Amino acid sequence: MSTRLPKKDVVVVGLGWTGSIMAYELSKMGLDVVAIERGPWRDTASDYNIATAPDELRYAVRQDIFLRPAQTTDTARNSMSQTALPIRKFGSYLPGNGVGGAGVHWNGHSWRFFPSDFNLRSHYEERYGKNFIPDDMTIQDYPVTYDELEPHYDFFEKVMGISGKAGNIKGVIQDGGNPFEGWRSDEYPTKPLKPNLAQIKFEKAAKELGLHPFPLPSANISEAYTNPYGLRLAPCTYCGFCEWFGCANYSKSSPQTCVLPALMRHTNFEARTLCEVTRINKTRDGKMASGVTYVDAAGREFEQPADIVLVCAYATFNVRLLMLSQLGTQYDPVSNTGTLGRNYAYQTNAGVLGYFDKDTHFNPFAGAGSQGMMADDYNGDNFDHAELGFVGGANINCNTPHGRPISARPTPPGTPRWGSEWKKATAETYGHTQSVGTQGSSMSYRDVYLDLDPTYKDRLGNPLMRMTFDFKENDLKMSRFVVDRCEEIMKNMGPQRMVKTYKRGPWNVVPYQTTHNTGGAVMSSTPDKGVVNRYGQHWDAPNVFVTGACLFPQNAGYNPTNTVGALTYWTLDAIKNQYLKNAGQALVQA
């Protein structure tokens, strides 16, 4: 029996980046907003203070602040003919948990997708012909353009205080920035981070090869900054405990540093933590959502009615919640019907490791999650694909995220894993290696998708979500091509030896790859191709809006957060300026 609570104007599922932004902007308008978060309250001073935050074992290895699979997880398999098994320990990707979500532990790479990422299918068909895209590749255009999103990218970057160097301001190419990026209305809010030795070497090597290196747009802030919500960030100290850690310095853009202190001043906002939403409830006629049902940490069930339901959890859990709620039609790859769970995609990353001489001191411990030098010459459609025979591209990065010794202690190939020889090689090699890597796009395919697992359930008895995913030849081919370009750059950086690692299938759930899971509740121009319309509004329930990377029809050669934020402000704009004027209306006619 669930307890029915008094109705709210808005219920927000999940209090991470998108949930906190939605809650702030809508409560500021005077709406009564409640956010329901499955994890605990977390804040800098209590949870990531400087005396406890830099702890590799606790956070990076034992995964203290991540979602614990005992609470919920996904099942995984590589192909439809296999039996999926639960991811008992998260490895390949690490979903966040608690207030702030994955916005607490991210590296902070803050990219805008290219304009051509938003009309990917039509762009490729126009440039390379109708037959260029393989039949089983289900990529599609976003129902929103880069130009429409630009003001929202700009504002989200200002909320985060992103450190970087513009490459294209209103169409004018800028020295030192990324000349391939889409136009920007403004420079970055803060100047780029300082380069370490690796970035200096990469910049020189890439320039000599005719490439266009530029500093990685960073949510580790280079200088003191006050954001539009009046919240202050402090300069990054290059501590080397960024990704998988909370920041004790108030230097990493996160809901904690950029939104929550302002949001919590709103007395018409309430956060309920350690409460997990299990269903979006529907009205009697099934045409709208009536609110949500959630379970608190004591196992008590509550019904929270609301006029608007905002689905703001992590991408995969948004999709799962829609599935558990039977909101939308499950995608079936055999009959090619339904949309929910369709177009799941990931990321295709690989690279080259260089071993340098003893006098080359990279000092890898002095790094930040987003300390890097980049080249985008082989990303998106910045290079001619006609003879290459693949769709997509990858950014090339030379980063110094950390030198944490449990995980970052490479030895030359052929070194034993233990014993005297191992120890000698470890001591000699530490600090003298550097990678040049790629972050590659991941296309969507007919047989790569999400649905509910037939066997495994979470602790509450709800089915886990099943992920059917593998790397496909198009993406592996793309990745090999760009990794070969990394090798050319690395060679020019002057290592004594190089080890090149191509991406290979099958996808394995164990080694960390990236927490960039996309798709499954794709935005589309027509209801037969996606779950939500161009405003993130559910095609089947107009008072339900969905945020997050689950909206992406395929993944670009970039990290998703900045685009997730831009889409959130785009949706907010539609809610504030269109939807609320005539609540219950579909903003796009099906």
Added chain:
Amino acid sequence: MPVSSRRQLLSATALVAFSAPALGRSITGRMPWKPNEAYPPELARPGGWYFLNPAEVATLEAITSRLIPADDLSPSGKDAGCVVFIDRQLAGPYGTYEWLYMQPPFSDNPLPTQGIQSPLTPQQQYRLGLAALATHCRDSFGGKTFEQLAEADQVKLLQGMEKGEVKLPGLNAPRQTTTMLFNLILQNTMEGFFADPVYGGNKDMCSWKMIGFPGVRYDFRDVLDNPGKPYTKPPVSIMGRPDWNGKPA
């Protein structure tokens, strides 16, 4: 509130079984900030064994001394505290996989890409695995224990376990193979050797000194002012460093 009970509350996984006061929390109109609220790591206290029995300790001391032998670069894994580290980790939430998804069914033929699919927790893997190793040593080496073997024989046996050439009695896929046991011990030994000394290993930050990792200084802006210069300051752990403990400079 002791850390462990906060941890239970954080995990929100231990519901239903008892009516703990771990209810949802409602927060409105303020940042729920309390003075001195923090969640320090569980300190590995010296003395005694929390999970391992004396026979297991003796064997692990020998194994960690072979995995990380003493030489002029560092003390041995044993002397660095790796067995203390493993014991304390096994006695905590890691030892029982408290945070992992451990619901059945467990597949008899998982794919190599599907990660952990054994119902055995680290506690069980150590207990069963070290018992199997003891049986193997007794049967193959005239009643000796692992630690009683000559160092060269210990190394040879460990190499055989690593490669899967030695198959310890009773250890079978998919629950636990000899190689899985070796890999678990190797992984935990390296964790102990390179983790912050607060967890019982990496005594005197010996591994950090060995490789030149300056620890948790949390501010390396000086390095960025001089990229490429060798860094010479000594390491600092979460507990500070010995020079800070009231001794004259």
